[in-house]
Amino acid sequence: MNRTAGRTRWALVAAAALLLACMAAGLLAGAAGLSPGSVLYALLDRLPFVSLDSGLLPVEQGVLFELRVPRVLLAALVGGLLAIAGAGYQGVFRNPLADPYLLGAAAGAGLTVTVVIVALGDSGAVPVAAFAGAVGGVLLAYALGNTAGRGGGTATLVLAGVAVTSFLTAVQTFVQQLKVEELQRVYAWILGDVGGGWPQLAMVAPYALVSVVVMLAHGRLLDVLAVGDEEAASLGLHARRVRFAVLLAASLATAAAVAVSGLIAFVGIVVPHVVRRLAGWSYRIVLPLSLLGGAAFLVVADLVARTVLAPAELPIGVVTAFVGAPFFVLVLRLTRRVET
């Protein structure tokens, strides 16, 4: 058992190192051609009690601190949130195919953002609208699931999520038709963007922090739930309470991510899967590794999105699917095991 603990530590160190490497690559890549040494000096210079001359011009400093740094941080935050939320949903529903958009977060946000764009034509309100829509979608599914199936069975909840998603998507399509010329803006939002900068980072940081802490704290309890509600109850665990806490935190994380990035697909389902293949079943390791791995994955996806067709930019959601799907297949093949 101590061997497991040792392996866990090494996996976390390795994932953190991977994330740092990806973030470094994200900071360096781009048209301005900043050298690694000067970027490193410029970053260290910002630390308290450190004073270094990076040799960067003020314009280059601006590119680094107003564009690249917040962009890399936002990509990491969104990727980490979506992946850990996906892992959390999978634990709650005991279903490896659950993803963070399962309960109507995506459809809710899609509707409110469409309404804001169509009615107000205003982009400033989009993050708040997306956040509210995502939370609203999940609450609607949860309320519906609880009234339809007494006892709060997870199967009813998933069905409620499906119903809410198709209903809200239908409404969204209708609203969109009212003003077809805004279609492209809505579509662009859906495909995702992590260029929101410091203000958006600051806006979601508190929600991100709370939801991540809550989910990480519930890792062991999700492991207990793996043996089923009845047995968990016989072990003195209130399965519904654990599920509710994780569901709430995962939905909050999803809403925070959606608010500042749109509806980036694939991260929430692929990353936890890959982690599970590489590091085992326990949520105590799957949750933190998904956080780190999802962050690294989205930083790389953003890097690809803004470099392959430079100076044009690909939507990040296209990259996550385009890069993510083959990568997923590769990992599945490499770690192929006997299914039991």
Next chain:
Amino acid sequence: MIGARGVGVRLGGRQILTDVGLSVPAGAWLAVIGPNGAGKSTLLKAVLGLVPHQGEVLVQGRDVRGLRPRERARLIAYAPQNPVLPPDMTVADYALLGRTPYIPYLAGETAHDRDVTRSVLARLDLSELAARPLGRLSGGERQRVVLARALAQQAPVLLLDEPTTALDLGHQQQVLELLDRLRLADGLTVVTTLHDLTLAGQYADTLLLLSKGRTAASGPPGQVLTEDLVTAHFHAHVRITRPYGRPAVHLERPGNRSAPPG
């Protein structure tokens, strides 16, 4: 140790159990028998407080409904008829789940929890399998692993639902012998459901025969395993012998009743 009176359970608009009572002294073994669907599993769940029930269930003199879930889990360990064994989970991690009632909500296991689990695994001859995933165990190993989880709970009362299902003859005997040794060594109070009537008669101190959700008979094996009662409630043709003073139930082909043996 365990006393229940007037237990009634309604599920899905149907009365599953009606006015069932039981009484098991500390250190004794009660086997609940009865045909499929009689309500055996439901009775165990009612004792555990997993299904809403009428009547009263006392364990160590305390009403189970008044206990906090973790308190109750330190008093009663339970293994369901079809335990969920996540295929990737290791034997050691699964057994460690039995420590759940001792671990505060958001805390982790202590060294003591790991020690207890390790010694339980050693006792059940499972140390070698500690790192093995649950998906790669034989039927007999699975039953022992489930028992290990229940024992790691260190509860004075064990409720086991069909601990011998899907085991061959030899493994059934091994599991029940093991259970009996543990019961005597630790003074555990054991309640099992058992579908094999002869095994129930061999191992248990008391039998409770359930039929259609009601108590049909209860008492020492000799009083419950009679040809009349078994025929009436199982609709089976049986002959009962008493090889070592305890009843053994043999199936008979209908119509062969008077044929000479051998």
